[in-house]
Structures are given as structure tokens and as C-alpha cells.
Amino acid sequence: MRAFARFAWAVLAYDVAVIAWGALVRATGSGAGCGQHWPLCNGEVVPRAPGAEMAVEFTHRATSGIALVLVVALFVWARRALPRGHAARRAAAASLAFMVAEALLGAGLVLFGWVAKDASAGRGFAMALHLANTFFLLASLALTAGWADSSGKLALRRDTLSRLAALGAVALLLAGVSGAVAALGDTLFPAVSFAAGLREELSGGAHVLLRLRVAHPFAALAAAGVLLGAAAVALRPEGHPRARRAALALAALVVVEFAAGVVNLLLLAPVAMQVVHLVLADLTWIALVLTAGWSALPDARSREVAAPARQPAPAAG
Structure with missing residues (x-):
């Protein structure tokens, strides 16, 4: 295959x-x-x-x-x-x-x-x-x-990793949805400066897209914490080897994605950074899915332990 x-x-x-x-x-x-x-x-x-x-x-x-x-x-x-x-x-x-x-x-x-x-x-x-x-x-x-x-x-488990992965998926989905709304607000209502943009978002008469835009950084910060926790659990030695590699990528992507979000915010969301920010979010999501998905596979070493030992071939003569 x-x-x-x-x-x-x-x-x-x-x-x-x-x-x-x-x-x-x-x-x-x-x-x-x-x-x-x-x-x-x-x-x-x-x-x-x-x-x-x-x-x-x-x-x-x-x-x-x-x-x-x-x-x-x-x-x-x-x-x-x-x-x-x-x-x-x-x-x-x-x-x-x-x-x-x-x-x-x-x-x-x-x-x-x-x-x-x-x-x-x-x-x-x-x-x-x-x-x-x-x-x-x-x-x-x-x-x-x-x-x-x-x-x-699949060997589905109800353990710490599965719970953190599920919570991380919900948190990342909410961060992504708020990010989509924030990106739309950036496109429709571009700010002339960071301070001016913040004033617009906190204004009582601001458009709903601007009022929702301020929620994205907090949603992203919460998601980052949960995802790093899930990655830490998946990196334990007893984890599935593929899941551990995916978890390592997940941890790295969370850090890079958060840094890209800060840069995107400070630079007032230029087009190139908006695209990079979205691609990193997609890759972070994929890494989380693979961490959880590969953790649901039977562990290779467990199969080796469970498999019956081969009997030595009878000696000739």
C-alpha cells in the first residue's frame, strides 16, 4: 500500500x-x-x-x-x-x-x-x-x-493523551474560526497602526468583525497551552513511535505559529503574513490529528511483546 x-x-x-x-x-x-x-x-x-x-x-x-x-x-x-x-x-x-x-x-x-x-x-x-x-x-x-x-x-484509548488531543482539537478549531473572522476583519477594516486598530476593536460602535477580532489572540494562547500539553504527553517513551514524531512536529509548529501570529499582529496583517499564518495553522492542525491518529494504532513494540516467540529450529541429525 x-x-x-x-x-x-x-x-x-x-x-x-x-x-x-x-x-x-x-x-x-x-x-x-x-x-x-x-x-x-x-x-x-x-x-x-x-x-x-x-x-x-x-x-x-x-x-x-x-x-x-x-x-x-x-x-x-x-x-x-x-x-x-x-x-x-x-x-x-x-x-x-x-x-x-x-x-x-x-x-x-x-x-x-x-x-x-x-x-x-x-x-x-x-x-x-x-x-x-x-x-x-x-x-x-x-x-x-x-x-x-x-x-x-485502531486501539482507541481513554487516556490523558486522548483527552488532551480532543480538548486541543476543540481549542484549535475555535482559534481557527476566530482567526478566520479576524483575518476577514483585517481585510475589510485595515488598521493604520496597532494602537489605532486596538482602539477600533474596543470601541462601542465598532463593527462586529472588529469586536470579534480581539478574541483571536486569547483563543490562540489557550489553544497553544493545550496543544503543548498534548505534545508533551505524546512524547513519552511508551508512546507510538510515529505519534512521538508527530508530537515533536506539533510542539515546534505551535511555537512557530504563535510567533507568526505576533508578527502578523504587529505588522498589521500584510497579505503574505496572512497566508503564512493560515498555512502554519493548517500544519499545526495536521500534526495534532496525526499525533492522535497514530496514537490510536497498536504500538509496534507491544505487538512484538505479545507475539509468541519463535521456536528454534530442531538440530539436524
């Missing part, structure tokens, strides 16, 4: 790149580049002589279409190559469901006009829902790849 596993990892990496381009679409206000048309771009399959905004939006639609095709291929391959009940096969099915939902959410943003400079509450809710679905899509793809070369059987 190495070929299937490599393909699953490649699909996951490609989807992270597509998501990063989607952040560029939002940060540059290019979401209306194709007008209120979907799936066509201004009524055309391939727009002729597109402007900058249209080119950015059309590229995102084209790469998203390829992502959908790749996930369909992953789902079909999983059904043919993996036995019924295999954990990676179920994860591949979830990946397809969340990918379809991702496409529908993207279409809804365009068709309802929740793009460009729209500051409606509906857009804020849709962006939060979009972010949550993206996280679930990445989790499903990561587990498909992470479990592909295993036996497909």
Missing part, C-alpha cells in the same frame, strides 16, 4: 497549497474576480484576457477543481485497495464528503455575494463554517495517508 499512501500524502500537500491560494483570494479581495457566477467565470469556462483579480480567482477555482478530482480518485482507490472496515478507507470516504461540502461552501460565498468588500454577518458566519470544514477535510486526508500502510485496526 505504499503507492496509495504516497498518493494520499501528495493529495494532502496539494490541498494545503490550494487552501493557501484561497487565503490569497480573500486577503487581496479577489473573490469577486469572476462576478457572481459559479462554476463559470463571468459566464465563460476560461476567461479571455483576465485582469489581476479575475486571474487570482480563476486560478483558485481551477486548482480547487483539480483537488476535487484528486480526492475522488483517492476515494475510489481506497475502496479498491483497502478491505472493508479499514480505518484509512473510512477516512477517505470522509475526505470526499468534506471536499464536496468545501466546494458547495465556496460556491455559496460567490453566489450570495459574500466576497470582496462585503461585511455582512452572513459572510462572517460562512467564513467560520468554511474554516471548520477545511479543518475537517485536512483531518480526513491526513488520517487517510497516516493509516494507509497500517493494519487498519
